Amino acid sequence: MCAAFASGALAADLPTMKGPPPAPMPVVAPFSWTGFYIGGNIGAVFDPDSVQDLGGNCCHFYNGGTDTLNPTGVVGGLQAGYNYQIQSFVVGVEGDLDGTSASASRGGVLGGSGAGQPVHSASLPFFADLRARFGIAFDRFLPYVTGGVVFADLTNKLSDTGYTPPLPVSRGSEATGWTIGGGVEYAIDNHWSVKAEYLYMQFPDVTKSVTDGATYAFKFKDSAQLARVGLNYRF
Numbered sequence: 001m002c003a004a005f006a007s008g009a010l011a012a013d014l015p016t017m018k019g020p021p022p023a024p025m026p027v028v029a030p031f032s033w034t035g036f037y038i039g040g041n042i043g044a045v046f047d048p049d050s051v052q053d054l055g056g057n058c059c060h061f062y063n064g065g066t067d068t069l070n071p072t073g074v075v076g077g078l079q080a081g082y083n084y085q086i087q088s089f090v091v092g093v094e095g096d097l098d099g100t101s102a103s104a105s106r107g108g109v110l111g112g113s114g115a116g117q118p119v120h121s122a123s124l125p126f127f128a129d130l131r132a133r134f135g136i137a138f139d140r141f142l143p144y145v146t147g148g149v150v151f152a153d154l155t156n157k158l159s160d161t162g163y164t165p166p167l168p169v170s171r172g173s174e175a176t177g178w179t180i181g182g183g184v185e186y187a188i189d190n191h192w193s194v195k196a197e198y199l200y201m202q203f204p205d206v207t208k209s210v211t212d213g214a215t216y217a218f219k220f221k222d223s224a225q226l227a228r229v230g231l232n233y234r235f
Contacts, residue, residue, distance in 0.1 A: 043228025
């Protein structure tokens with residue numbers, strides 16, 4: 001009996017092999033696209049602009065009725081926006097203010113009885129847009145589609161003071177249209193992200209007339225396409 005008690009007491013005094021409980025693993029919060037951001041962008045722009053002669057027996061285009069210019073150049077500017085993530089879906093709004101170097105001109109585009117050599121010129125100095133964005137987040141990778149309204153300062157005109165009927169005639173410099181496109185964005189860390197994006201812009205056709213005994217009408221058509229990359233800082 002005494003030996004049993006002694007054996008139990010000896011076992012109680014032996015060191016235990018159990019160590020301290022393991023430290024809990026840190027909980028990593030899932031990445032979220034929700035928040036405001038600002039950034040910059042740079043890329044290339046393609047700006048098809050055409051003018052069509054709609055009537056008048058003294059005037060016509062040598063190529064059969066329409067002359068088209070295709071200005072290309074560099075585009076760059078600033079953007080800002082806000083995203084809100086719901087599970088894997090990301091909705092947001094973004095605005096841009098960009099300038100471009102797209103510009104082109106061609107002389108002698110009209111035939112007929114006029115004595116001048118009219119010049120067709122087109123350019124897209126700058127534009128601003130306001131767009132909605134819809135995407136599906138794969139953690140830090142965000143493909144999206146986007147669309148909205150675009151406001152542009154653009155040139156599309158015929159000019160020559162020596163031509164009959166009197167020129168210049170132009171669509172006007174201010175244009176409001178629509179834009180649609182898509183892109184992908186990748187978050188480098190919790191603040192910085194990079195993106196690549198394509199946008200198509202379409203502006204309403206405009207018909208303008210000049211009078212020199214008779215009325216001569218011209219239709220102006222303008223659109224633009226751009227591809228760019230950007231860098232955003234998210235707050």
